[in-house]
Structures are given as C-alpha cells and as structure tokens.
Amino acid sequence: MENENKTNNDYFANLPAPEQTNDAATNNTPKDNRYSMDALPLPGEEEYLPDITQEMLIEEMCGTDEDGYTRCTVLLQSSVVPDATPESINQIIVAEQTSDAEELADHDEADEKFNTSLQRCKCDVYTLDGQVVNLVLTFDSALDQDKNSLLDALRDYRTDMQKFEDATEPADYPVIRLYFMPFKYPGQGMATFTQPFAFFETIPQDNDTARSVHMLFNIDNMGIDIFHVKVEEHLTMQSYVMETMEAEAHESLYADDVDIDQ
Numbered sequence: 001m002e003n004e005n006k007t008n009n010d011y012f013a014n015l016p017a018p019e020q021t022n023d024a025a026t027n028n029t030p031k032d033n034r035y036s037m038d039a040l041p042l043p044g045e046e047e048y049l050p051d052i053t054q055e056m057l058i059e060e061m062c063g064t065d066e067d068g069y070t071r072c073t074v075l076l077q078s079s080v081v082p083d084a085t086p087e088s089i090n091q092i093i094v095a096e097q098t099s100d101a102e103e104l105a106d107h108d109e110a111d112e113k114f115n116t117s118l119q120r121c122k123c124d125v126y127t128l129d130g131q132v133v134n135l136v137l138t139f140d141s142a143l144d145q146d147k148n149s150l151l152d153a154l155r156d157y158r159t160d161m162q163k164f165e166d167a168t169e170p171a172d173y174p175v176i177r178l179y180f181m182p183f184k185y186p187g188q189g190m191a192t193f194t195q196p197f198a199f200f201e202t203i204p205q206d207n208d209t210a211r212s213v214h215m216l217f218n219i220d221n222m223g224i225d226i227f228h229v230k231v232e233e234h235l236t237m238q239s240y241v242m243e244t245m246e247a248e249a250h251e252s253l254y255a256d257d258v259d260i261d262q
Contacts, residue, residue, distance in 0.1 A: 047230055047231060048228055048229065048230055048231070049188065049229050049230075049231060051188070051226055051228060052182075052185045052188045052189050052226060053226070054189075054224045054226065056182075056185070056189075057180075057182055057185070057189040057190075057191060057224055057226075058125070058191070058224075060072055060182035060183070060184055060185070061123050061125065061180050061182070061191060062123055062124055062125065064122060067120075068122060069119075069120050069121060069122060070121060070122055070123040070180075071182060071183055071184065072123070072180040072181055072182050072183065073117060073179075073180070073181045073182075073183065074117060074118040074119075074121065074123070074137070074178065074179070074180055075115060075116070075117055075118075075178070075179040075181070076115070076116050076117070076118055076149070076150060076153060076176075076177075076178055077112065077114075077115045077175075077176070077177045077178075077179065078112075078113040078114050078115075078153050078156070078157065078174070078175070078176050079111055079112045079113055079174075079175045079176075079177075080111050080113060080160070080172040080173060080174055080175065081111075081172070081173040081175060082111060082172055083170040083171070083172075084164070084170060084171065084172065084173035085170050089173050114153075116146075116149060117146075118137065118146045118149075118150060119146055120139065120140060120144070120146070121137045121138060121139050121144075121146065121147070122137070122138040123135070123136070123137055123138075123180070124136040124138070127219070130219065131218070131219050132216055132217070132218065132219065133193075133216070133217045133218075133219060133222055134214055134215070134216055135178070135193055135196075135214070135215045135216075135217060135222075136212050136213070136214050136215075137150065137212065137213050137215075138204060138210055138211070138212040138213075139210060139211050139212075139213070140209070140210055141209060141210065141211065142209075142211045144211070147211055147213060150213055151199075151201065151213060153176060154176070154196065154199045154213075154215070156174075157174050157176045157196075158199075160172065160174035161174050175194070175195065176194070176195065176196070177192060177193065177194045178192070178193040178194075178215075179191070179192055180192075187227060187229050187233060188226065188227055188229050189224065189225065189226045189227060190224070190225050190227075191222070191223070191224050191225075192222060192223060192224075192225070193215070193217050193221065193222045194217070194221045194222065195217070195218075195221050196215040196216055196217050196221075197216055197217070197218060198215075198216040199213065199214060199215045199216065200213075200214050201213055201214070202214060
C-alpha cells in the first residue's frame with residue numbers, strides 16, 4: 001500500500017455549509033451493501049486498484065446506510081507524547097506537515113492510551129469560513145455509550161492540555177484523533193481529524209431524543225489521505241471488512257439486549 005500524499009486542506013476549506021450540502025451525499029445505502037463483495041471494487045488484471053477520490057470518501061462519511069448511520073468505520077484514538085515541551089511539539093508538527101521522516105524519527109512516539117470505535121452514529125462535516133471545520137457526530141440517545149465515551153475523552157483531553165500548558169518542565173502532551181475509513185473502499189482512503197480546540201453537545205432540531213457532539217478543528221489539523229492499493233492487499237482488506245461486519249452485528253445485538261433489559 002502506498003500513500004499518494006493526497007491530503008488536501010483546500011478541499012476542506014471548500015466544504016459547503018449544511019444547507020448547501022449536495023443531497024447525493026446523504027442518500028441511504030442498504031446496510032448489507034456496506035460489506036457486500038458486490039459493493040467493493042473487484043480485482044482486475046492490473047496490479048493496483050483504481051484510486052478513489054476525496055469526494056468519494058466524504059460521500060461515504062456523510063452518507064448513511066438504511067439505519068441512518070455513517071458508512072465509515074469511525075475510530076477514536078487518545079495518546080500522549082511523553083516528556084514534551086512546546087518547542088518539541090512544534091518541531092513534530094512541522095515535521096508532520098512537511099513529511100520529514102528523519103525529524104519525526106528523532107522524537108519519541110506517542111504512547112497510546114486507548115483506541116475504540118464509535119458505532120451507530122451519523123456524521124456531518126462543514127466549514128463556514130474556510131479556516132475552522134465543524135465535525136458533528138449524532139447519536140441516537142443521550143445515554144449512548146459511544147457518545148459518552150467520546151465526551152469523556154474530549155474532557156480528559158481538555159484537562160490534560162491545560163496541565164501541559166501550565167507545566168514549567170517537560171510533561172505529557174495529549175493527542176486525540178478521529179479516523180474515518182469507508183466500508184466500501186477498505187484500505188483505500190482515510191480522513192483524519194486531530195486536536196479539536198472546542199467541543200459541545202446539542203439536541204438536533206428534528207429529534208429531541210438524539211444528541212449531537214460538535215467538534216471544532218483548525219483547517220490544518222485535518223486531511224484526507226488516498227492510498228494506492230495493490231489487488232492482493234485489497235483481498236486482505238475484504239477479509240478484514242467481513243470480520244468487522246460480524247463484530248458489529250454481535251455488538252449491536254448485545255446493545256439491543258441491554259436496552260431491552262433496562
């Protein structure tokens with residue numbers, strides 16, 4: 001798998017506001033087709049699969065299946081960079097933006113605190129000024145476990161960031177990321193959102209039982225990566241997607257059983 005380095009913040013800067021969103025991006029896709037082999041590109045005679053586009057990835061993020069949920073795997077990752085200073089963090093940020101592998105190798109890797117998936121949520125992403133991007137994840141209920149896990153992680157991140165900013169000597173630097181990987185194109189693309197500077201919870205106008213978590217990101221802290229995938233790698237990804245389908249189905253049945261018991 002090769003990274004085409006197609007991350008393009010200009011694409012995010014041109015995202016439409018909610019009322020301008022193309023209806024085609026919200027068309028429902030039957031849930032089973034997210035994992036169906038018929039919905040995945042078939043290996044051909046070429047060594048590599050045709051690349052997807054940024055528009056195709058965003059369409060899967062903001063589109064919904066027949067149950068009203070995003071057509072992407074959503075991963076929440078929290079980690080810390082140990083013994084960091086403002087100067088060392090700035091060096092890492094510059095190295096990441098310039099893809100300076102040698103500079104990145106000189107710094108300690110972040111220690112992962114946890115990595116979890118967020119399921120049964122709807123996604124929206126837009127910008128009003130081309131500088132700040134609003135990522136919105138909407139969950140069915142105020143009691144949704146994944147929604148509360150997300151809010152807990154955001155609150156912990158805010159607290160840890162304040163501690164880092166107040167520190168007078170090297171300290172742990174918190175990092176929080178959200179990844180979106182489309183079911184339809186496993187391994188071929190990923191959207192990443194890092195270090196929100198604000199977040200809040202709202203009640204959607206059209207559903208007073210649901211809850212939306214809004215996260216605001218600087219335009220430089222998100223992007224889309226498109227990967228050049230070999231056919232044989234794609235077959236491995238297909239197997240992973242099917243395993244994900246089975247795991248989600250099991251967790252969904254368990255969650256429904258818990259709801260009934262309560």
